Amino acid sequence: MNYEIICTFALVKQEDCVELLASHGVRPTSNRIIVLRALALSARPLTLAELEEKLLSVDKSGIFRALTLFREHHLVHTIEDGSGALRYELCHGHGGDDDDDLHVHFFCENCHRTFCLDGVSVPQVGVPPGFVATSASHIVKGICPECGQ
Amino acid sequence: MNYEIICTFALVKQEDCVELLASHGVRPTSNRIIVLRALALSARPLTLAELEEKLLSVDKSGIFRALTLFREHHLVHTIEDGSGALRYELCHGHGGDDDDDLHVHFFCENCHRTFCLDGVSVPQVGVPPGFVATSASHIVKGICPECGQ
DNA sequence: GTTTATGCAAATTCTTTGCAATACT
DNA sequence: AGTATTGCAAAGAATTTGCATAAAC
16 A cells, blocks of 8 residues: 655646646636645645745735635645644645545644645545535544654 | 434433533533533534524533533534534544544535434544554535435 | 736634633532 | 632634735736
């Protein structure tokens, strides 16, 4: 089994970001490229506040509007890990335009960081008749390797 | 498979609530009994705001403090369904004092209600070496039977 | 020149706390 | 009396919006 932990994206180059934005129907403005790159370069999903701290040149509202737009265009999805703030993460886009990514997240109850476990895929569960499932999220909580020594 | 949808608790009677509180080391005050009963009588997990609306006689802060206490004593757990507000639900207490309940929640993207799917249990997923999992939550999103017609 | 995007400030929403008053033992 | 609980008011934290300016097409 592939136990890769870090979500790495090869979107270091600006032109790749531009392309990704355009291909999702988002006009690639300077702020949007900056926000997208920050997400792409991060190993972990980020909160709005964390992005704000990283991107001093872009206003909070601008970051927020970029993220909202990205979400609408299925470029980014959100995770709620219990920290109180929403976390944003690039969709790994398994081809389709599904809302949520199909991997599991791990929230460390000690250091309060959220990891994405790329190697672990979200198990499918059956829902009762009448319910129609479009996406699912699975969050495991516990202690991360660093905090466990 | 048991496809029961509604989480029903037979805690209609005040004395049962008193007993449950006491057995969890929580002094059964009037407010706490009221809050506990409201949760017990609800088919779905409730937000603080929803409880506030139901329980006009108890102040928001009182409800909040009761819920926090319940949570500390593993009487109640919380769910984040993407609605923006935390939802509180009675632990079904499978004997142990585990933090999270072991069933799946369903969030309807149309009516924004959260159901608990008692019949569906949270699948176990393996985590990479070094991670220690203590609990897990699984939320399915989509359309509920009522909204799907 | 019209539409789109941005920054600033502020409104909203949800959660949490300080403190005085009340109830319990 | 002394501790625990509650209500009221307000502080914090995070998200979201209005509006005037600036940029893009």
